[in-house]
Amino acid sequence: MGVAMLPALSRAAGVAAPFALAVVIGAIVLAATGHEPLGVYGLMASEAFGGERRIAATLTAATPLLLTGLAAAVAFRSGIFNVGAEGCFYLGGMVAAVLGFALGDWPSVLLIPVALVGAAIVGGLWLVGPGVLRARLGVDEVVTTLMLNFIAVDLTSWLVNGPLLARGSANSATAPIAVGAELPRLLPPTTLHLGFVISLALVALYGLWSRFTVAGFRSRIVGLNARFSRAVGIHVSSTFLRMMVLSGLIGGLAGGIHALGLVHRFVAGFSPGYGFTGIAIALLGRNSALGIILAAIVFGALSSAGATMQLFSDVPIEIVEIMQGAVMIFAVAKFGFGQARGARA
Amino acid sequence: MMDRARVAIRLGARKVTRRFGPVVANDQIDLAVAPGTIHAIVGGNGAGKSTLMRILQGVDQPDEGSVILDDAPVRLTGPADAFARGIGMVHQEFMLAPNLTLLENLILAREPVGRGGLIDWRVAQAEADRLAALAGVALDWRVKVADAPVHQRQILEILRLLYRGADVLILDEPTAVLAPAQVTELIALMRRLKAEGRTILFISHKLDEVMSVADVITVIRVGRVVATTTPAQTDKAQLAQLMVGEAVAMAKVAPYSRPPGAPLFSARGLVARDGRGLKRLGPIDLDIFAGEIVGIAGVAGNGQDELVASAAGLGAIAEGAISFGGRDFTRAPASRFRAAGISYLSADRSEEGLCLTASISDNFIAGREQESPFSRGGFLRLKMINAGAENALAKLSVRYGRLTDAVRSLSGGNQQRVAIARELERGPRLLVAAQPTRGVDIVGIAFIHEQIAAFRDRGGAVLLVSEELEEILTLSDRIVGLYGGQVTGQLLRSEASVEKVGRLMLGQKAA
Known part of the structure; x- marks a missing residue:
């Protein structure tokens, strides 16, 4: 009784609050450094959404975040705090790039799916270990998946400096993928590519899956209360394992799409933390499909506006990073607040 | 503080009304708890007791009326404010840190600080011993809360309020989780606290306890006070009548005849351990036939939990075998138990029975x-x-x-x-029902009993585990006593009586 009379409204407010707070913090920082907050925000908005090209750049930047956010959400909703999407992203990117040049003479319709599926499979396999450890022995997945990130990043970094280093290249990079492996551009000359549509479709599919399928139902109930799930006969440990691997598959696919769609090769430092940003996106979006899409676009807008803004103003790019960081902090704070309230009411 | 003995109302409410949308949870509630008394509030589920307690704690604010403290209306800003005025509450769900010891929980947030800003553990221990002596209980203060039995946690919650200086204790269904012997212990503790001059307001469903310990009883039904009385002026039947406002029909139970055929569920040499690996049950043999209710009578902690977990497929069986419908289920996962037609009503409704x-x-x-x-x-x-x-x-x-x-x-x-x-x-074939009416009001209890009896009449088998002797006697076709993990005997309903079942529960052979 008396609990949340307007659940939809309060949920919307809960999602918007971290952004609002981040905007306020950003404004304080801007004002303190002698900038005009409103003016800078106006510039940012127009850099992110003013015109077709800028929107395309924002959506390009949002593309990897859609999938890393999805990878996190799939795990979170079933009660698994998988923070290993970053590692999967690296491995998936590398596998897709290697397949993209090794099988370069294959036709695109075959090559692209094979490279992407390969990327996803490697990402999924990468998390089998943490999944089994969690499901069978109750080993904390935060630790195992976090540590595997370092291994994945350093393993791929070693590979592109050694066995996979492009001939004649001084940079730590593989050879570029074959043209036939590149994901088609949607709005040339912008970099927006087919990967955005694939990612968007997968997030939408997830929305349907989570609401309308038996597996989606089970993973949600397991995430809400594992002991209850076991008592009503839902396989808790196999749900944990499956959701962990699914999360890894999506993380790997995210890397593969990033390699084939935008970078067109694999390089050391392939991801500026997309896997971790995905965690913030899942938390902000409350694991809902719509929430993930909105949060990914906002983060995409921040990074694409930040990149171009400093070309045209003396606003340092760091302000964007401060805002991103603030959003993440408030997203997590909000998350904790929601948990605490949930436990009490 | 010293003048409090002279006030008429230590804690109370005057015309408190609280609405949630169209629902009036509290309707013009008047309550007067005199200092140094034990005051009971009884009422069914949803009568508005919890709302009233939240208001008395300052967690919620009344729409109309006010809280009374020491004869004067006050506006409490929150639980901390209530606490500062000497009002402390023990909630139904304990608020303890499971990974800390009893002693650490006792002093949590009010640690005695010694030299150099460090916790003075000697002072803490002395204070703990003093409180334990005052309460007349023996606690091992070094045990972690997670490892302490539930009645010790409850006592700890009460001692913590004393430690923090509360002189009014609000106890929300304090006996709901306790076994009969522990209830007696708690009631003795309440009496000692009263003798010390403290004031206790407690909520209960259990009329026996209320009649034995309360000085004054307030009955609430659908948000209104329907009576304020004393044990001398009333009796259980009248209280029950006031609580429900209608005559309570007891479940009609058909006479028992042992169903024919082989048992549906059967355990042989069953041994089970608890979460800490201690042997709690067995070896026992138990058969349940289709069309009968087998009631397990026992004081909490005598192996019932492990028996229930084994029968529902939720606990690993250490030794022995379980068969169901003629098939071996000894190593089967919970999902196979479910699929075969075993249903389970958990005693832990909020964590396991429901999401x-x-x-x-x-x-x-x-x-x-x-x-x-x-x-x-x-x-x-x-x-x-x-x-x-x-x-x-x-x-x-x-x-x-x-x-x-x-x-x-x-x-x-x-x-x-x-x-x-x-x-x-x-459409199960066996229902494992653990404390099926815990925390349910009288009307609800009768209704649930009818459902279980009707399931049996349709040919279902029921394993009933309950700490309510009345429930066991009302429903069971056969009563099996469990004590120290061993079966102490069994009685058909026709031969059972409170005394006989009581002896089984205490480990004495049925005479």
């Missing part, structure tokens, strides 16, 4: 989501789910708003009905 944060319909289909007609080809059929849930909940007269509401929003009795709907609608 409180999920919706009513989710709770109804959980575990059956893959069955027809709730899904087809891996896709849920929301219409069928809603229709099935509506139908089943209507049969059990569950009062709810919408199927999408969280189960948390229902009263305790209605929550249990949702669990029963799920467990009985799936």
